[in-house]
Amino acid sequence: MAQVPSPTIRARRLRRELRRLRDRTGRTAEEVAKQLGWHRTKVIRFEVGHSRVMAKDVETLLDLYGATEKERETLTALHRQARQKGWWSAYGDVLPDDYVGFEAEADSISTFQSLYVPGLLQTEEYVRAIVRAGRGTADQDEIDRRVAARLARKALLARDQPPRLWIVIDEAAVRRVVGGPKVMRAQVARLVEACELPSVEVQILPFSAGAHAAMGGPFALLDYADPLLDPTVVYVDNDSSTILFEEERHVTRYRLMFDHLRAKALDPDESVAFLGRVADDYPV
Incomplete structure (x- = not known):
C-alpha cells in the first residue's frame, strides 16, 4: 500500500510557510491584519490553525509578503492539498x-x-471491549463506527514503507483483563507477532521498574522524514482530550522521557519472553 499525502500535514506546512514569509517582511500579525483591513486576530488564527485559510486569503498574503513565483506555486499547491480529504474524514x-x-x-x-495496548496493535475484539466500556450510552451503530475507525488506522503498518514504530507498554496494559481472558490471550499474541515485524519494537515496562518519568500518562512522539519541513509533534492523551505540542522545549522534554522509559523497560527480546509468559496466564 502506497503512502498518501496527509492533508493535515500539508495544512500545518502551509501555516508554517505563511508565518515564515510574514517574519521575512518584519511585520507583526496585527500589522498585517490592519493593512489588509482584517480583524486583528485573523492572521494569528490562520498561523496557529484555529481558522481555515481560504484561497483568496492565501493569494492576498502572498502579494503582501512579496512571495517569489516558486513560493507561490509551492504554497498554492499546499493549500490545494490541505483541502483534500483523508480517509479519516469519513469518521x-x-x-x-x-x-x-x-x-x-x-x-x-x-x-x-x-x-491500553497501543491502537495500531489492537485486535478487533480488544477494540470493541474498550469502546463498549468507555461509551456506556453509545448505541450499536456508534460502537461499530468507532471500532471501524480504530481498525482502519492499522492500514498504516501495511504501507510499502511503514513508519518505524517503537512502543513502551506498561505491564498494567497487558495484565488488565479487557474483554475477558480469551480476548486478552489473542491480544497478547498479537503483540508477540508484531515484535517480529522489522519496523516494530516493543518493550514492556514491568511493575518492578517502580516509579518512572511518565507517571502522568501516555504520549506519542511523531517524527517526519524531513524535520526541517515537518518538525516533530507530541501528542499527550488525557481522559477527555488529546493535546498537541509543537514547541521544541516540549518535544525535548518528551523525548527525554521516552529515552528514560526505554532504559527502564525490558529490552525487546526480554519483552517478547515476558509477553509469552503473560499469554500463558490466560486460559485457551
Whole structure:
C-alpha cells in the first residue's frame, strides 16, 4: 500500500510557510491584519490553525509578503492539498482530533501507553471491549463506527514503507483483563507477532521498574522524514482530550522521557519472553 499525502500535514506546512514569509517582511500579525483591513486576530488564527485559510486569503498574503513565483506555486499547491480529504474524514464524528492526520505521514512513531495496548496493535475484539466500556450510552451503530475507525488506522503498518514504530507498554496494559481472558490471550499474541515485524519494537515496562518519568500518562512522539519541513509533534492523551505540542522545549522534554522509559523497560527480546509468559496466564 502506497503512502498518501496527509492533508493535515500539508495544512500545518502551509501555516508554517505563511508565518515564515510574514517574519521575512518584519511585520507583526496585527500589522498585517490592519493593512489588509482584517480583524486583528485573523492572521494569528490562520498561523496557529484555529481558522481555515481560504484561497483568496492565501493569494492576498502572498502579494503582501512579496512571495517569489516558486513560493507561490509551492504554497498554492499546499493549500490545494490541505483541502483534500483523508480517509479519516469519513469518521469525523468518532475521530474528533487531528492525531490520525499527523500519524498518517509519520516516518517514526515513539509512544508510551500506560493502560491500553497501543491502537495500531489492537485486535478487533480488544477494540470493541474498550469502546463498549468507555461509551456506556453509545448505541450499536456508534460502537461499530468507532471500532471501524480504530481498525482502519492499522492500514498504516501495511504501507510499502511503514513508519518505524517503537512502543513502551506498561505491564498494567497487558495484565488488565479487557474483554475477558480469551480476548486478552489473542491480544497478547498479537503483540508477540508484531515484535517480529522489522519496523516494530516493543518493550514492556514491568511493575518492578517502580516509579518512572511518565507517571502522568501516555504520549506519542511523531517524527517526519524531513524535520526541517515537518518538525516533530507530541501528542499527550488525557481522559477527555488529546493535546498537541509543537514547541521544541516540549518535544525535548518528551523525548527525554521516552529515552528514560526505554532504559527502564525490558529490552525487546526480554519483552517478547515476558509477553509469552503473560499469554500463558490466560486460559485457551
